[in-house]
Ligand code: HEC
């Protein structure tokens with residue numbers, strides 16, 4: 001009898017505690033929803049010579065959303081191995097990593113094909129969802145048991161529980177702000193600085209039939225969001241099959257996503273497998289190392305290219321001098337992109 005009373009008493013106390021806590025929780029929800037209305041729209045600034053960016057209507061940029069994405073980008077909480085995105089995408093190297101040979105996070109807001117072989121296509125949000133769910137296999141419970149994250153997510157996405165989709169959306173917001181557009185070449189385009197005669201010569205080679213670089217590494221973003229075989233291999237094995245591994249189409253053998261050349265001075269080693277240690281090696285490839293295969297890009301089989309670009313020593317140096325004008329020190333030192 002006494003015991004039963006105790007049980008009932010305990011039950012009553014318990015439900016009071018629950019009631020108090022859920023009240024508290026509810027009042028929390030209210031305050032957070034009021035704050036939701038105060039999210040600050042963020043205006044993305046990009047040069048006029050960039051293509052129009054499309055930002056999904058369901059993930060408009062806000063100062064708070066970008067800040068959350070940035071926090072996540074630098075936080076090991078997303079992975080189960082003590083890594084953060086920034087472990088392999090470090091700002092000083094234009095968000096690549098020299099050892100891992102990862103891909104740069106530069107102007108990805110304009111991209112709709114991701115990874116060297118383009119195995120992820122769609123919006124930046126889709127790429128981020130892949131990173132979180134498939135690559136990191138993020139343990140969502142870790143975020144849901146972290147009160148700071150829960151309230152940050154609630155403020156932005158209005159739900160009680162954090163989802164991998166919300167993580168992807170926040171990361172996508174931050175990555176859209178990783179804009180590099182302040183290199184020496186950009187300043188030259190804005191009449192703010194001059195290029196040396198060597199850099200100008202390099203630009204002419206780059207941007208004419210002589211070097212033909214601009215067809216794929218087009219001015220502005222310095223990529224074309226397409227896949228090409230640039231003649232690195234004569235036979236294709238494993239990862240070197242490139243886009244073929246995604247489409248199984250023999251026409252795609254040896255094709256890879258054109259990487260941006262912005263900050264290329266900082267992103268060695270080069271190519272999907274990091275086979276070239278220096279820009280000299282890369283230029284020498286285009287100059288004399290192109291392998292003729294069925295899927296080789298037609299640009300590299302034009303008559304004047306059949307035996308390589310045939311650049312002089314000076315011309316190769318000029319081309320490299322031009323590539324180095326794409327280094328954007330303001331970007332790699334931008335405090336708004338660094339670890340918060
Ligand atoms: C262990 C190292 C590592 C970590 C950690 C890492 N990445 Fe990467 N990332 C890579 C490598 C390597 C590639 C190129 C892989 C490929 O294409 O095969 C890459 C490619 C990418 C790309 C494709 C870029 C393009 O131009 O197509 C995106 C986007 C990306 N990573 C985002 C992220 C995000 C977001 C995180 C954190 C959630 C992250 N990465 C964490 C190594 C890493």
Ligand code: HEC
Nearest residue numbers: 211212213216228256257258259270271272282286297299
């Ligand atoms: C037909 C299109 C095409 C042309 C023309 C072209 N590229 Fe490329 N470039 C690519 C592709 C695709 C890759 C990546 C290939 C890979 O990793 O397998 C690449 C890679 C590079 C890289 C390595 C970048 C990195 O981050 O790893 C550099 C540097 C480069 N190209 C410079 C040039 C220069 C300089 C020229 C002109 C002489 C040129 N490219 C002409 C498509 C092209």
